[in-house]
Amino acid sequence: MRTGWETAGRGRRAAAALLAVVVAFTAAGVSRCDAGGASSPAPRAQERGATNPPAGVPSVFTGQRLDWAVCPAPSGAQGDGEAPGEDYECATMKAPLDYARPGGGTIDVALIRKRATGPEEGRIGSLLLNFGGPGVSGVVTLPAVAGDYAVLGEAYDLVSFDPRGVGGTAPVLCGQDTYEGASACGGRSGRLLPYVGTSYTARDMELMRFLLGDERLHYFGVSYGTRLGGVYAHLFPRNVGRMVLEAPVDPVLDGFRSEVAGARAVQRAFDRFARHCAKTHDDCPTGSGPEQARQRVTALLDRLKEKPAPAGGGEDLDDSLAAHGIANHLDRGRDGWEPLVKALREVMERGRGDALLAEAYDHAPDSRARRTGARAGVTGVTGDNGTSALVAISCADSDLRPSFEEYDVMEREVAAASPVFGETWANALYLCYDWPFDGESAAADVRAAGAPPVLVVANTGDPTTPYEGARRMAAELGEGVGVLLTVRDEGHGSFPHNRCGARAVHLYLLHGTTPEAGAVCP
Template identity: 95%
Template sequence: MRTGFETAGRGRRAAAALLAVVVAFTAATVSGCDEGGASSPAPRAQERRATNPPAGVPSVFTGQRLNWAVCPAPSGAQGKGEAPGEDYECATMKAPLDYARPGGDTIDVALIRKRATGPEGGRIGSLLLNFGGPGVSGVVTLPAVADDYAVLGEAYDLVSFDPRGVGGTAPVLCGQDTYEGASACGGRSGRLLPYVGTSSTARDMELMRFLLGDERLHYFGVSYGTRLGGVYAHLFPRNVGRMVLEAPVDPVLDDFRSEIARARAVQRAFDRFARHCAKTYDDCPTGSGPEQARQRVTALLDRLKEKPAPAEGGEDLDDSLAAHGIANHLDRGRDGWERLVEALREVMERGRGDALLAEAYDHDPDSRARLAGAHAGVTGDNGTSALVAISCADSDLRPSFDEFDVMERQVAAASPVFGETWANALYLCYDWPFDGESAAADVRAEGAPPVLVVANTGDPTTPYEGARRMAAELGERVGVLLTVRDEGHGSFPHNRCAERAVHLYLVHGTTPEAGAVCP
């Protein structure tokens, strides 16, 4: 029989382990392009006004104007830091807390914009971006990764935002300085918790579309952002413009089956790394191939569970953080493989955990890093609390202890290396004070224009099979799948073929042919 103390501890450990399964964003840098350079943005005298306001939303919201001004430095809930500079402007949008009762409480939604740098006549509109998570601040992330979208930023105003519960938008707080668990979330932010799910944020996006002056929503969503984009397309198919869903989550599977699929995907990625390591290095730390690699790394994790490896700063690397660090290297694709070899050598041969610990924490803005921080008891911003709150608002998975034990064994069996750690995420919403919305996301979008779905065959975080289902669920004439034969979580902009396809679609409206494949 488990005591209440043990129950609370297990819930907190589950929050840390969710970093193995929550979708995330991999940042890269746009290399030199031949599409032309950027020029300084030309000011526009007056904002455009769209003519199709969101249905059922009172005029007190649709009649507001966004007052764009110089961005302040990020708040504590956004992680602090320096202001993004003169290229960016910020605004606050007033929205109903509950769209079913729009006359009730309201929230402020934090937005950021970088105006289009191309000629005024070539501007298409605004491109709304979500970089993954959930729990990632778009206000903080856009300035950090805007160079990746430089070509798109000539034709579009690049716009991002903090989703509900995150950073500057009705931030959920589940502790003073750390994530303390479900009861702390309910005690501090209970009023917000039923309204931070993806469907509510999708409705915020519809209000944004109108206030930004666009008749249709142009959107680029990565990882979790594909769920958000898919839900928007389902709710407002006639208002979808050009939409890219990259590294998509699986809209069909419930959380339990998703965990099994993700565990299998990261294990397959690890096995491919192990083959590469064996062929490339005479002294490969994982041995002669996948089978020996599994044995050596599972033995390493067992040792770290009993005796964590020391690292700089006074923190130790335990088995959970080591699994997260390895997975984050795999998320980076082949670029992460060489560094993973060195990180494994360091901990296996020298007994130091510095490199894997740094990767577990520093793969920002990946949600894995946020929850690795929660594992250590330090979060910095409210990203961990937001991640848990949004995940539990979306998911109806509330297993009992007995059900969890059965599920845990099945997820653990899906991956010898990562399964045990990944399985703890199933317990994330135990004792959550509100029910979740659904078992899976409804993304059916009949009547929407073509939506471009981009996916790596070797994605260790959002398995390729989920991309195929995303394209199919969007609809026969809607979902257009571009298959990228590559490793890592996400392909834009570092895969040049995928980058060109995205540019052609978003700038010129040209979709790839059915069955298109990038080498």
């Protein structure tokens, strides 16, 4: 009997698992935030560079100079496109492939920066940004979203990078045949795969900190970027500067429990949407409330499984793509609710899947990767390599390798957690089946005793990274380290559109002022 990626039925599950992860990963003042919070002086970058090099890293790496130059156009692995313009500079950092054996090979890490726009005397240093994923190119994303960070960009050089395996940093390349799967990744990128996990990238960030000239790392991580920031804080607590972890992943749950929690969170978000739709539309396509909405949308997904709906470009909308299209609308918070009403009407009443398909493919900075991977149903790409990188990093960060029998048990529990999304979300459990290397636990050690306060920001209605995980992230960082700011809002992430939350982030990163314990943004 054929097994794993080579088995047709399991291959389809693997392809669906890929899509499940690709598409799912991604007021005026703060309540009691202005007074009584902790404050710290602004640490400044040293004129002659940082004086605390990474421990144990040879001078061939710590002695290099970053040669910044105007950025070229993105490479094929970064998705192609136009050069970002003269405001952006790019450089390459050479790092050990394996920090435990720094003489055993190197890797070139692609960096981008936008210099601080304010006066030199007000400059704090560099703010390193990771926009999530995993698999998102920071080199491509920073120019697209820099406006969101304009206030911070007056005092900080905005810096981002392509993590290991992504875009311009030794891109992972896997097969374009669904059934090749893991074997294709191993055949094309096998030497790299053991070294693309979060712990390696966190060590790259420590080398970046030193080469950027900062005594401490100032960091803003979103979604998966919070795992990266938390692991960095654990490894290098004394070198943490001002760190924001927004829409945090749960550092405690294993891969299976994370999928259960995620299924529950997206179901809760859908139920809140259904209540809103019923209250604001006499002809709401999901009916009179959550219960009827579950029935109607589940029936829709069943129909699409049997007969996909036609959509633009000669493509079809099947049940998995429809589920992700709905979830991605929910990721956008209340701004996504009215477009979701229209998209559901389109497919329910007209039998067209254009709007849901577009949302399934296009919502997120790594939309090109999503479009390519979702269309082909494969781990390979024909544009950027975001899909391949997502799979490789996810599998490096997970020890979940269930047998067929274990998968079936887990699948039932995830499906039970969400009547609408559970069956599709359960496919992610199968993502790393037959992966050629062992992975680290999905539960990340983020204990950071000795670090300064780290600001953890989370929406109560986040459908992708549940709020409960943010509470655990703040607690796991440690007493006096993790500071949780609760934002009572919908959607995956709140910065910068929630004014209250954005103000708190600005106060912290620019002035070192943290909210009081229990601070809440309406």
